[in-house]
Amino acid sequence: MEKIPSFQKNHDKLQTGLHMSAPANGVTTFDLRFKKPNAGDYITPDALHSIEHMMATALRNSSEKENIVYFGPMGCRTGFYLLTVNLDYGTVLALLKETIPVALCMDEVPGAKREECGNYLAHDLAGAKEELKQYLTILNTID
Numbered sequence: 001m002e003k004i005p006s007f008q009k010n011h012d013k014l015q016t017g018l019h020m021s022a023p024a025n026g027v028t029t030f031d032l033r034f035k036k037p038n039a040g041d042y043i044t045p046d047a048l049h050s051i052e053h054m055m056a057t058a059l060r061n062s063s064e065k066e067n068i069v070y071f072g073p074m075g076c077r078t079g080f081y082l083l084t085v086n087l088d089y090g091t092v093l094a095l096l097k098e099t100i101p102v103a104l105c106m107d108e109v110p111g112a113k114r115e116e117c118g119n120y121l122a123h124d125l126a127g128a129k130e131e132l133k134q135y136l137t138i139l140n141t142i143d
Helices: 045-059 089-104 125-139
Strands: 017-020 028-033 068-073 079-084
Touching: 017 089, 017 125, 028 089, 045 068, 045 079, 045 089, 045 125, 079 089, 089 125
Parallel strands: none
Antiparallel strands: 017 028, 028 079, 068 079
């Protein structure tokens, strides 16, 4: 089998931040790297799950909601993938700087009730907010 593009990147050289992949079939993948790979610092599973709910909700309620295809966690727990159409790097950077504060203002994790979520007990609102604050600090260093 061919190695997929995300496994072709040297993760020992990959840094935190926002990374864009070339569009494939009209969809552009953005790598929201919260943590440096293989550095021993990972997002806890419950915080990861909560960030997924919070950011998916914020993004799908944003001005760019029609261009959001998917937002979800990386299995390695170092960040998230955001799949979009018709959005460039600058627009996505601005969108994240706009939607992360929306998520940080949430008093509860959206969709975290038993009837709404397949693992409703596995959430950590406080941990998610801490991770989002740290990532927003990283994004604010990018022009």
